[in-house]
Amino acid sequence: MMxxxxxxxxxxxxxxxxxxxxxxxxxxxxxxxxILGIAGMSGxxxxxxxxxxxxxxxxxSGELLFKGQPLPQKRTKDHYRAMQMIFQDAPSSFHPRRSxxxxxxxxxxxxxGRQAQPDMEALSELVGLTPDLADRLPGALSxxxxxxxxxxxxxxxxxxxxxCDEITSALxxxxxxVILQLITRICRTGNMSALFVSHDLAVLSCVCDRIMIMNEGxxxxxxxxxxxxxxxxxxxxxxxxxxxxxxxxERDNA
Ligand SMILES: Nc1ncnc2c1ncn2[C@@H]1O[C@H](COP(=O)(O)OP(=O)(O)OP(=O)(O)O)[C@@H](O)[C@H]1O
Ligand SMILES: [Mg+2]
Numbered sequence: 347m348m349x350x351x352x353x354x355x356x357x358x359x360x361x362x363x364x365x366x367x368x369x370x371x372x373x374x375x376x377x378x379x380x381i382l383g384i385a386g387m388s389g390x391x392x393x394x395x396x397x398x399x400x401x402x403x404x405x406x407s408g409e410l411l412f413k414g415q416p417l418p419q420k421r422t423k424d425h426y427r428a429m430q431m432i433f434q435d436a437p438s439s440f441h442p443r444r445s446x447x448x449x450x451x452x453x454x455x456x457x458x459g460r461q462a463q464p465d466m467e468a469l470s471e472l473v474g475l476t477p478d479l480a481d482r483l484p485g486a487l488s489x490x491x492x493x494x495x496x497x498x499x500x501x502x503x504x505x506x507x508x509x510c511d512e513i514t515s516a517l518x519x520x521x522x523x524v525i526l527q528l529i530t531r532i533c534r535t536g537n538m539s540a541l542f543v544s545h546d547l548a549v550l551s552c553v554c555d556r557i558m559i560m561n562e563g564x565x566x567x568x569x570x571x572x573x574x575x576x577x578x579x580x581x582x583x584x585x586x587x588x589x590x591x592x593x594x595x596e597r598d599n600a
Contacts, residue, residue, distance in 0.1 A: 348375045356406050372565055376541060379534075382540070393511055399509060434511060438484075445481050454502050472498060472532070509541050510540055529542070566580050
């Protein structure tokens with residue numbers, strides 16, 4: 347049985363007379379312990395898919411199965427706990443006038459109850475930071491440190507799936523590498539799965555078991571990471587790959 351399965355998911359946005367089919371019949375599966383990468387050009391529907399999985403948005407049609415059971419329209423607290431979103435802009439995902447530790451405690455209480463107390467020392471250690479940093483406000487940390495604590499907050503509620511939306515895009519290359527290693531290690535050792543969105547196939551190739559390519563709300567190609575990177579079948583995927591190569595050449599020449 348798949349941990350998570352999406353069947354024929356569609357989502358249309360309407361705004362000032364215009365309509366956009368953000369998702370147009372998307373099917374996907376996520377196995378237990380698997381990290382599934384999702385790539386595609388801007389506007390291809392990657393964030394929309396993650397929002398629908400997390401429960402932040404509702405699909406117009408289609409079905410999401412979690413451990414073989416359809417996720418209900420109104421999710422339980424336990425469903426929210428099981429699927430944790432991590433965003434690109436980590437600093438703004440924390441309350442600006444509360445310490446990081448207090449924000450993490452609040453999330454844990456909301457999703458796991460009053461009795462559950464996060465072990466801030468262990469959580470800080472897990473993400474490679476000293477616990478005293480958790481007493482700071484988000485504004486007094488670097489973007490990379492905030493992103494580590496955002497990962498710690500997600501892990502603190504004991505989720506089964508991490509939903510990562512461009513979580514390294516705002517970070518410099520060396521910090522990116524640290525975050526990617528962290529996510530991989532957490533998933534492997536904690537037996538967690540992840541949907542990992544990035545427009546950067548080089549980033550995905552570091553962390554993902556499998557990659558799904560999206561274009562205009564549809565899945566155009568899907569397969570093992572190595573196969574997608576080394577032998578892409580679709581022109582669109584080749585174009586995405588060549589963008590990555592151009593950027594890394596520019597970096598090398600800089
Ligand atoms: N709340 C909204 N209202 C109207 N249109 C929206 C809304 N959210 C997304 N869209 C549209 O749906 C399409 C898919 O958007 P989505 O954010 O999922 O793309 P994406 O693949 O995450 O892009 P990016 O790489 O730029 O983050 C886009 O055309 C976008 O403009
Ligand atoms: Mg997006």
